[in-house]
Amino acid sequence: MFLTALVFVWSCRHEPVFQGEHDPEVIKTYRNNSTPVSKMDSLASVNFITKQKLTEVYELMSLYSVNLNDSVMRNILFPQIESYFQEKDSLNIQRLLKEMDSLKVNYTEIRGLDLSKKDSLIPDSIRNVNYWVRYYSKDKKLIDSLPKSAKYILRKEPKKFKHEFVFYFEDLNDLQETKDTISSGVTQ
Numbered sequence: 001m002f003l004t005a006l007v008f009v010w011s012c013r014h015e016p017v018f019q020g021e022h023d024p025e026v027i028k029t030y031r032n033n034s035t036p037v038s039k040m041d042s043l044a045s046v047n048f049i050t051k052q053k054l055t056e057v058y059e060l061m062s063l064y065s066v067n068l069n070d071s072v073m074r075n076i077l078f079p080q081i082e083s084y085f086q087e088k089d090s091l092n093i094q095r096l097l098k099e100m101d102s103l104k105v106n107y108t109e110i111r112g113l114d115l116s117k118k119d120s121l122i123p124d125s126i127r128n129v130n131y132w133v134r135y136y137s138k139d140k141k142l143i144d145s146l147p148k149s150a151k152y153i154l155r156k157e158p159k160k161f162k163h164e165f166v167f168y169f170e171d172l173n174d175l176q177e178t179k180d181t182i183s184s185g186v187t188q
Contacts, residue, residue: 016134016142027063028076030056032083034157034164043115046154050129051113053167054150057084058108058133061093065100086153086168096172100135103143107136111145126151126170149173 035049060081067073082088100108112132129150135143151170 024063027056027059028080030060030080032056032080032167034166047113047115049167050115050152051110051131053084053152053169054110054113054129054131054133055108057081057169057172058110060084061097061100062105062108065097066106068101084167084169086155086170092171103135104137105135105143106138107140109134109136126153146174 032053060077064074064077064081067077078093081093082090085092110131110133112130114130115127129152131148131150132145133148134145137143150172153168153170154165155168157164157166
């Protein structure tokens, strides 16, 4: 009876599957457009825009990694991915693309955004965000969920009679654990 109950529980366990929207035609239109100052009026709106930009860049990268053999798609998508980075740092982008390709990622999802409360809301200052990225396979099953961190800048771009911000990533990394600064000496 116990064995039957165990098999029943095992067969009914819920495996996370991708539930989001993923339309390659829409993803191909993503651009790192400027955001009006009026939309940047609170920490909640900055949080929303940060999640949106992270989602856009990861979806562009997943579409790129799925279409590695399609040179037309690569030529369209890579400049779009680069536009999300202030400095055209292809090493950072290549590292993430390699990670996604090695895991055979088709879909991504951003979760658990944690903006640093100590970050400045002054334009052109570097901000930090910790988040979780979920990678899903072709059949929409969860491959892995990884903690990540990002550094980004909201660059103020004045345009005719109005101020707007452009969002740039400085770096997208694995979340680094803080290490104790006290060395543990060897005791004899």
